[in-house]
Amino acid sequence: MNFPNLEGMNDMRELFLSHNSLTGEIPGWILGSRHFIDLSYNNFTQSGAQGCQFPNVNLVASQSSSTSNSVPWCVQPDLPCSRNNNHYSLYINCGGARVNFDGNEYDENASDQGPAHFESNDRWAYSSTGIFMGDGGRSFVARNDSPIVSTGGGEIYQTARLSASSLKFYGLCLRRGSYRVRLHFAEIMFSNDTTFRSVGRRMFDVAIQGEVVLTDFNIANEANGTGIGIYRDFNVLVNGSTLEIHLYWTGKGTTAIPQRGIYGPLISAIAVTPNFDVSTGLSVGAIIGIVISSFVVVLLILLVLWWKGCFGGRDLEDKGK
Structure with missing residues (x-):
């Protein structure tokens, strides 16, 4: 067409x-x-x-x-790599400034653009689509200065990026292999109290590399409350050079309660780390398999040498008969 x-x-x-x-x-x-x-x-x-x-x-x-x-x-x-695909990790503080968290430095992602926006650097990119119904001027980043409950500190959970329709993050020029994708969430736009802010319900889906991994995901329900940081881990394969993480609204949840323009997907941070040894390109399982195989081969060689009397044991046994 x-x-x-x-x-x-x-x-x-x-x-x-x-x-x-x-x-x-x-x-x-x-x-x-x-x-x-x-x-x-x-x-x-x-x-x-x-x-x-x-x-x-x-x-x-x-x-x-x-x-x-x-x-x-x-x-x-598929956003092909225009240079050598030599990256093997990325950390993004969605909706917030550069910050150190859990021993890693998370990149800034604080731009307020969102209705039809694409932004990139040499390691990652994001694409945002959609206008919030009833509030076309709504910000596409959220911040909450209230204390956040989390196991590793609350820095990355203080901010979040949201979208009215679709939000995609891309890992660029990644090496081929298996990766752990950790998605951080905290519901910071609703509350747990008895006010009108507690009646909102956020639901969205998440797909990684085109495969749906979370359906009707409700952050507050999963965390047993608002203002609580949680994460979800997924192991994925990157066969090309680009990793795609897609969060999207499917029309479920509230759209005007407690206020207009705060529905849709929301994410606090993203961490992508390799499931392989970056110096060899081998996975932990492969390295363990090689070590075990090498040990078995060495043991077999030693048994054969012993059987042939190379260590003296076999000759002494024969003389004693």
């Missing part, structure tokens, strides 16, 4: 056409639009984009294929 001609629609404020199998070329007026436009995950043959980030336009993975080096990596399917 070709892209429709919408240039004359001056009253249009938002246009969300993600995942619509659109083809052809993206009109030039799109790239300089003042409106929020999301054309991600389509099949355009030419984007016309010379870069990856625009103030109001999201073009991530919008082009079907390309063999030209002039086409930005971010508009190509």
